[in-house]
Each structure stands twice: as structure tokens, then as C-alpha cells.
Amino acid sequence: MGSNERRERAKEETRRRILDAARELFASEGAEAVTMRRIAERIEYTPTAIYVHFKDKLALLRELMTSDLQMFAAHFASVAAVEDPIERLCSMGHAYIDFALTHSNHYRLLFITTLPIPKNELTPAAGRGSPEEDAYAMLELVVGAALASGRLRPEHTDLPLLCQTVWSCMHGVASLAISMRCHSEFEWRPVTDITAMTLRWMVRGLVRDGDPYLSNLGAHP
Amino acid sequence: MGSNERRERAKEETRRRILDAARELFASEGAEAVTMRRIAERIEYTPTAIYVHFKDKLALLRELMTSDLQMFAAHFASVAAVEDPIERLCSMGHAYIDFALTHSNHYRLLFITTLPIPKNELTPAAGRGSPEEDAYAMLELVVGAALASGRLRPEHTDLPLLCQTVWSCMHGVASLAISMRCHSEFEWRPVTDITAMTLRWMVRGLVRDGDPYLSNLGAHP
DNA sequence: CACCATTAGTTAACGCCGTTAACCGAATTA
DNA sequence: TAATTCGGTTAACGGCGTTAACTAATGGTG
Numbered sequence: 127m128g129s130n131e132r133r134e135r136a137k138e139e140t141r142r143r144i145l146d147a148a149r150e151l152f153a154s155e156g157a158e159a160v161t162m163r164r165i166a167e168r169i170e171y172t173p174t175a176i177y178v179h180f181k182d183k184l185a186l187l188r189e190l191m192t193s194d195l196q197m198f199a200a201h202f203a204s205v206a207a208v209e210d211p212i213e214r215l216c217s218m219g220h221a222y223i224d225f226a227l228t229h230s231n232h233y234r235l236l237f238i239t240t241l242p243i244p245k246n247e248l249t250p251a252a253g254r255g256s257p258e259e260d261a262y263a264m265l266e267l268v269v270g271a272a273l274a275s276g277r278l279r280p281e282h283t284d285l286p287l288l289c290q291t292v293w294s295c296m297h298g299v300a301s302l303a304i305s306m307r308c309h310s311e312f313e314w315r316p317v318t319d320i321t322a323m324t325l326r327w328m329v330r331g332l333v334r335d336g337d338p339y340l341s342n343l344g345a346h347p
Numbered sequence: 348m349g350s351n352e353r354r355e356r357a358k359e360e361t362r363r364r365i366l367d368a369a370r371e372l373f374a375s376e377g378a379e380a381v382t383m384r385r386i387a388e389r390i391e392y393t394p395t396a397i398y399v400h401f402k403d404k405l406a407l408l409r410e411l412m413t414s415d416l417q418m419f420a421a422h423f424a425s426v427a428a429v430e431d432p433i434e435r436l437c438s439m440g441h442a443y444i445d446f447a448l449t450h451s452n453h454y455r456l457l458f459i460t461t462l463p464i465p466k467n468e469l470t471p472a473a474g475r476g477s478p479e480e481d482a483y484a485m486l487e488l489v490v491g492a493a494l495a496s497g498r499l500r501p502e503h504t505d506l507p508l509l510c511q512t513v514w515s516c517m518h519g520v521a522s523l524a525i526s527m528r529c530h531s532e533f534e535w536r537p538v539t540d541i542t543a544m545t546l547r548w549m550v551r552g553l554v555r556d557g558d559p560y561l562s563n564l565g566a567h568p
Numbered sequence: 569c570a571c572c573a574t575t576a577g578t579t580a581a582c583g584c585c586g587t588t589a590a591c592c593g594a595a596t597t598a
Numbered sequence: 599t600a601a602t603t604c605g606g607t608t609a610a611c612g613g614c615g616t617t618a619a620c621t622a623a624t625g626g627t628g
Binding site: 298305 | 512518
């Protein structure tokens with residue numbers, strides 16, 4: 127009678143409310159504040175009600191992560207517009223750090239916190255590959271474009287290796303900055319400076335000597 | 348009568364046994380396996396007995412961290428012997444990754460896991476500064492030597508900035524490698540390759556054009 | 569020697585946590 | 599109307615970190 131559909135929609139609705147409550151709780155108070163009981167309390171349900179919609183806490187978190195990964199990927203939308211392939215890569219690096227700092231809780235969940243279960247099966251996801259590959263795929267696109275431009279040093283041929291090295295360096299800047307935030311006693315240089323220097327090293331390691339982009343940063347930064 | 352000393356020594360002894368049990372449990376089964384109850388079980392005490400020797404779990408972990416930091420610093424003992432300052436820095440980088448991979452649980456506790464309480468007061472420590480600064484101080488020494496050698500580009504003058512950028516990059520390689528270990532589905536390049544490439548970029552970003560060390564890696568690696 | 573103070577360690581309990589089994593009650597279906 | 603489905607609740611289990619009250623052995627002191 128179609129009323130079945132209504133019931134299904136209602137179920138989807140509470141499921142969404144659970145996810146929203148978890149996300150909000152997580153974003154505002156950090157991962158350790160996300161407990162089944164507090165999520166339930168927020169939506170005025172019993173903790174066990176959550177288990178009707180999610181197998182367990184990990185399944186809930188995994189679903190949170192997939193939506194966060196989409197948000198993460200969306201954060202790089204603007205870099206595609208940058209014309210120069212090298213500058214585009216730097217722009218992506220800056221966007222990466224920006225995301226990590228402005229959404230540090232999300233960044234921690236996605237890339238720092240090691241969940242008990244491997245994130246292998248984040249979601250089947252639409253199309254090919256997990257959403258995690260969306261941002262990574264974009265990185266491959268950007269680095270691939272730099273590679274195709276012929277401006278990289280001839281020894282650079284391994285695209286995955288290049289991407290993973292770039293990612294590693296940026297992740298290092300982001301994650302160390304996040305964990306050093308409170309660590310006041312330490313005289314920590316501004317993240318922007320560390321980011322800029324890392325990107326400068328990356329570019330110099332990537333492009334051939336005498337590349338026009340080098341003059342942007344050659345003088346005295 | 349001196350028997351007081353014996354009592355004190357006995358107390359120190361059980362305190363040490365608690366730390367040993369925690370360390371062993373931690374190294375073999377990871378951080379989440381370290382619970383007050385399991386530690387107590389190992390040394391055949393009651394969980395509450397631990398509270399005679401440590402204020403709470405965090406205090407115990409902090410003490411574990413300080414000894415791990417010493418072990419961490421000791422891991423770099425051999426790099427001081429390398430003569431060439433640039434090569435010494437690379438050697439330290441390799442040692443860093445080596446430590447992170449062979450003692451990944453310790454590395455996670457020290458640099459990845461963000462403890463609820465800032466690690467500000469790890470220990471007053473002997474001499475000046477916390478033990479965390481020992482390895483960092485060594486990094487400052489190594490980078491400082493490179494700086495003093497006059498082989499770095501003239502724009503490099505900020506020693507802390509250089510050290511922190513180096514550290515960030517190496518930390519990125521280490522931590523991403525650790526968290527990607529299980530993540531099988533992903534075609535991840537060997538950590539040694541990523542490490543080598545990162546160090547190559549670092550060196551090229553650091554030293555002047557035409558530095559002799561560049562010919563080591565210039566050809567076609 | 570007798571008495572008291574100190575203290576390493578135990579017992580019992582509290583309030584959290586994730587999770588499960590049994591149940592309830594309203595809506596759907598036959 | 600009777601049977602069935604199923605979103606949600608109640609009560610409970612085992613485990614966690616931590617605390618208060620207590621025990622028992624030791625040490626110093628009159």
C-alpha cells in the first residue's frame with residue numbers, strides 16, 4: 127500500500143539522525159566522546175536502538191568515515207582550476223594542510239587513529255574503488271599531469287611512488303602539527319612555514335633544474 | 348636501621364615490575380591491551396595495587412614513554428659516526444624509519460597516539476629539557492652541522508624550521524607506513540623506496556646546486 | 569616489651585563502556 | 599480478526615579506570 131515505503135523512509139531517517147548525532151558529537155568533542163550511550167542520549171533513544179541500524183560501533187564509525195572522505199575529497203575541488211601543473215600540486219598540498227587543521231578531528235579519524243579493524247572495506251562505494259581513492263585518485267591525476275608535462279626530472283617515472291611520497295610528506299606536516307598543537311613548551315614554527323618549506327623541497331626534488339616555477343621560490347623566501 | 352632502605356628497595360622493585368609488565372604487554376599486544384587489570388594479573392597483584400605506585404594510568408604511561416624516548420634516542424647512536432654532514436642527516440633519516448617500523452608500537456605511543464593529557468610534563472628529566480628533546484637535540488646537532496658546513500642553500504638560516512620540516516617529512520613516511528600496513532587492498536610501494544625518495548628531495552632542497560653529494564643520487568636511481 | 573604509626577596491598581564498590589537476550593507494542597499482512 | 603513483522607525498550611553481562619575502607623605486617627618509640 128506504499129505505507130511500507132513510508133516505514134522504510136522513517137527507518138532511513140532515524141539512521142541518518144544517529145549518524146548526524148555521532149558526527150556532531152565527534153566534531154565538537156573528539157573521537158573519545160563518541161559513545162553509543164551519548165549518541166543515543168542526543169537523539170533521545172536507548173543505546174540499544176542503534177544496534178537496529180548498525181551492526182556495532184565500528185560499522186557506525188566506518189560509515190562516518192566514508193562521508194568524511196567525501197567531504198575531504200570535496201575540499202580539493204578548487205585546485206583543479208589551477209593551470210600550471212606544478213603550482214596545482216602545491217595548491218593541493220596547501221589544501222591538504224588546510225583541511226587537516228580546520229577539521230582536525232575528522233583528519234584524525236581518517237588518517238591518524240588506527241581503527242582495530244582495517245579500513246579495507248570502508249564501503250563498496252559507487253563506481254570503482256573506495257571513496258578513499260577519490261582524493262588519492264585526484265592526487266594521481268595532479269601528479270600525473272606534472273609527469274606528463276615533461277618538466278619532472280627524468281628519474282621520476284613511478285607514479286604511485288611519487289604520489290605516496292608526496293602524501294607521506296604532507297601527512298607528516300599535518301599530523302605532527304595536530305599532535306604538537308597543545309605541546310606548548312616546544313617552540314614550534316608556524317605550520318604555514320613548515321608547509322611552504324616542505325612543498326619547496328618537493329618541487330625542487332621533482333622538477334628539472336631551471337624550471338620556470340623555481341624562480342617563484344628561488345630568490346629569498 | 349637500614350632495613351628501611353630494604354623496604355624502599357622492595358617498593359622500587361615492584362614499581363619496576365609494574366612498568367616491565369606494562370611495557371611487555373604493550374610491546375607484544377599493542378596499546379589497547381594495556382589495562383590496569385591485565386598489568387596486575389601479570390605480576391599477580393590486585394589492580395588497585397598499581398595505584399600505590401602510580402597516580403593513575405596516564406602517569407604510568409607517561410613513565411613508559413620517557414623510557415621509550417631514551418630507547419628511541421639510543422637508536423641514533425651510530426649516526427654520529429658518519430663523517431659527511433649531509434650523509435649523516437640521511438643516515439639519521441633511515442634510522443628514524445627503521446625505529447618506527449621495528450618498534451611500531453612504541454613509535455605509535457610516542458608520536459601517533461594523542462594522549463588525553465598533553466605530554467608537556469613527560470619528566471623533569473636529568474639536566475635540561477625532557478628526554479624527548481634528546482633525539483630532537485641530536486637532530487638539531489646534525490642539521491646544525493650541515494648548516495655550518497656551508498653547503499646548504501643560502502636561504503636556509505632558520506635551524507628550528509629546518510629541523511621541524513625534516514622531522515615532519517620523516518614522521519609522515521613512518522606513520523603512514525605504519526597505518527597502511529594492514530591496508531592490503533592498496534598497492535603500496537615499499538617503505539624503503541618512499542624513504543629514499545623523501546630523503547633525496549630533502550637533500551636537493553637543502554644543499555646548493557652542484558654539491559658533491561648530489562652525484563650520489565643524481566644518475567638514475 | 570608494649571604501643572602506636574606507617575604503609576604495601578586487598579576487598580568491595582561505583583560509574584562508565586560496548587554489547588546481547590528477552591521482551592513489548594504498534595503497524596502490516598493474511 | 600489472528601498472525602507476523604520489526605523498531606524500540608528493559609535488564610543484564612563482562613570489562614574498564616578509579617576510589618574508599620580495610621588488613622596486616624613492619625618500624626620506631628615510651
